Amino acid sequence: MATTAAKDPMSIRVVSRRLVKASDASIQPHVLSLSNLDLYVSDSQIGTLCVYPNAGGGGGFSPRIPTLFEALLPSLLNYLYPFAGRLVTNPSSGLPELHCHNQGAELVVGEVGVALGSLNYGSAKDSLKKMVLPFPKDVLLSVQVLSFACGGFSVMWWINHLVGDGHVGATIVNTWSRLVRTGEIDGGPLNHDRWVFRPRSPPWYRDSVAAIFTTYDERRLPNALTADASLVDRLYYVEASDIAALRDKAASTTGAKRRPTRVEALSAYLWKALADVVAASPRSAPKEHCRMGWWVSARRRLTAPKLAAVMPNYLGNVTTYTLGDAPAVEVTRKPLAEVAAMVRDAITSVDYDELVQEMVDLVEVHKAEGLMEATLIGVGAPTLNQSVMTTFPHDADFGFGQATMAMPVVSADSVRFCASFLSVMARPGGDGSWLVSAYIWPQLAAALESDGIFKPLTAEYLGLTLTLTQQEQDM
Numbered sequence: 196m197a198t199t200a201a202k203d204p205m206s207i208r209v210v211s212r213r214l215v216k217a218s219d220a221s222i223q224p225h226v227l228s229l230s231n232l233d234l235y236v237s238d239s240q241i242g243t244l245c246v247y248p249n250a251g252g253g254g255g256f257s258p259r260i261p262t263l264f265e266a267l268l269p270s271l272l273n274y275l276y277p278f279a280g281r282l283v284t285n286p287s288s289g290l291p292e293l294h295c296h297n298q299g300a301e302l303v304v305g306e307v308g309v310a311l312g313s314l315n316y317g318s319a320k321d322s323l324k325k326m327v328l329p330f331p332k333d334v335l336l337s338v339q340v341l342s343f344a345c346g347g348f349s350v351m352w353w354i355n356h357l358v359g360d361g362h363v364g365a366t367i368v369n370t371w372s373r374l375v376r377t378g379e380i381d382g383g384p385l386n387h388d389r390w391v392f393r394p395r396s397p398p399w400y401r402d403s404v405a406a407i408f409t410t411y412d413e414r415r416l417p418n419a420l421t422a423d424a425s426l427v428d429r430l431y432y433v434e435a436s437d438i439a440a441l442r443d444k445a446a447s448t449t450g451a452k453r454r455p456t457r458v459e460a461l462s463a464y465l466w467k468a469l470a471d472v473v474a475a476s477p478r479s480a481p482k483e484h485c486r487m488g489w490w491v492s493a494r495r496r497l498t499a500p501k502l503a504a505v506m507p508n509y510l511g512n513v514t515t516y517t518l519g520d521a522p523a524v525e526v527t528r529k530p531l532a533e534v535a536a537m538v539r540d541a542i543t544s545v546d547y548d549e550l551v552q553e554m555v556d557l558v559e560v561h562k563a564e565g566l567m568e569a570t571l572i573g574v575g576a577p578t579l580n581q582s583v584m585t586t587f588p589h590d591a592d593f594g595f596g597q598a599t600m601a602m603p604v605v606s607a608d609s610v611r612f613c614a615s616f617l618s619v620m621a622r623p624g625g626d627g628s629w630l631v632s633a634y635i636w637p638q639l640a641a642a643l644e645s646d647g648i649f650k651p652l653t654a655e656y657l658g659l660t661l662t663l664t665q666q667e668q669d670m
Contacts, residue, residue: 208307216299224297239355244603247596278300280298281333303328305342307344310347326351366382398560405557407518409567410567416572429634431643432631466519466538486579519540577636598623600623
């Protein structure tokens with residue numbers, strides 16, 4: 196029976212909800228332990244939302260789309276077998292583990308009675324977060340297909356963060372697209388075994404690494420109203436030409452030793468914008484610091500032979516965290532090239548083999564409590580955290596054209612911090628532009644928007660048509 200999520204013009208009418216299992220009966224049920232890098236990220240729900248302007252060619256939603264998911268998801272789950280399992284707490288250790296017994300991934304098909312072009316894409320809560328439905332915490336994959344009144348549709352690929360990071364999310368989307376277009380999966384066998392990240396005996400880590408993290412304690416987090424009032428949620432796009440201009444500006448400034456990467460140039464720009472806001476605050480101390488934090492995928496940075504050999508096909512979390520810290524006045528006065536060099540140093544001077552091992556050891560000591568980045572609580576120097584996912588772009592074309600947008604979404608119950616953070620994704624199609632999901636201070640949002648580089652995302656930019664339903668016309 197079809198159900199409606201809520202009484203709202205954007206209400207999702209759920210047409211069907213079912214479990215889809217892997218079809219390969221030869222795969223034996225098994226249990227997978229999680230690595231300490233998995234446990235570090237907590238059991239929040241994360242996903243990638245792909246939006247498609249029009250699927251029917253003639254203005255309607257193609258009924259082939261739900262049929263494709265029903266027919267081919269079993270083959271995808273043969274390749275991604277743990278995602279058909281469940282997250283279960285081990286009664287002896289009290290820690291989560293993966294029971295890979297082919298219990299099934301969730302497939303939801305729904306309808307929305309508004310046009311994609313009618314949504315406010317400048318705000319995630321008014322657009323992306325209205326296109327998703329909650330799913331049980333123990334389910335490892337929820338695929339949600341929604342059709343809209345304009346003939347366009349969205350596909351949400353939800354996973355539990357304990358099973359994988361942004362690289363894993365991109366792997367799922369890309370593998371699905373290849374499977375539907377070619378009928379084959381050509382990525383090679385995946386490695387789900389977490390044995391590669393073992394703690395030392397005894398565990399050991401530097402004080403400087405321990406200082407980056409803190410034990411997770413809800414009593415130390417800001418209350419919901421404080422968090423809600425402190426930060427604003429925004430969606431932006433950054434043109435390829437603006438990124439190129441930032442690189443040129445940084446490269447041409449006195450002191451530049453080499454041309455910065457696109458990530459370094461944009462991060463330097465953001466750090467200077469943050470420093471300007473901090474330095475201008477009437478509550479800022481004369482020597483107030485400001486920090487930039489980066490969640491860095493260590494997959495391509497690990498050099499130990501045993502690790503490097505398995506990383507290309509490893510399906511699990513390999514995310515690390517690193518910080519850059521400097522007085523706000525100093526960052527404000529420095530030319531863009533010098534700040535870009537500070538960014539480069541903060542990211543590339545790290546021995547990732549050692550950092551990963553120390554993080555594994557640190558989690559081992561604090562397994563019972565859980566860990567989080569200390570900057571996220573919102574005390575100390577103002578920190579802008581970034582997750583830059585442009586190194587694993589999404590191929591979201593599974594036969595109905597490339598998605599106009601592929602953006603990360605985080606479950607609302609996991610966002611209760613007072614530090615700013617943003618996620619950067621490459622726009623599907625490879626035109627060089629970036630899409631940015633930002634949860635930032637209002638002062639920083641105003642500064643970014645005044646410069647013209649961070650442009651509020653619009654339906655027009657995404658090529659989404661506004662086809663009003665009769666219900667919308669009568670409102």
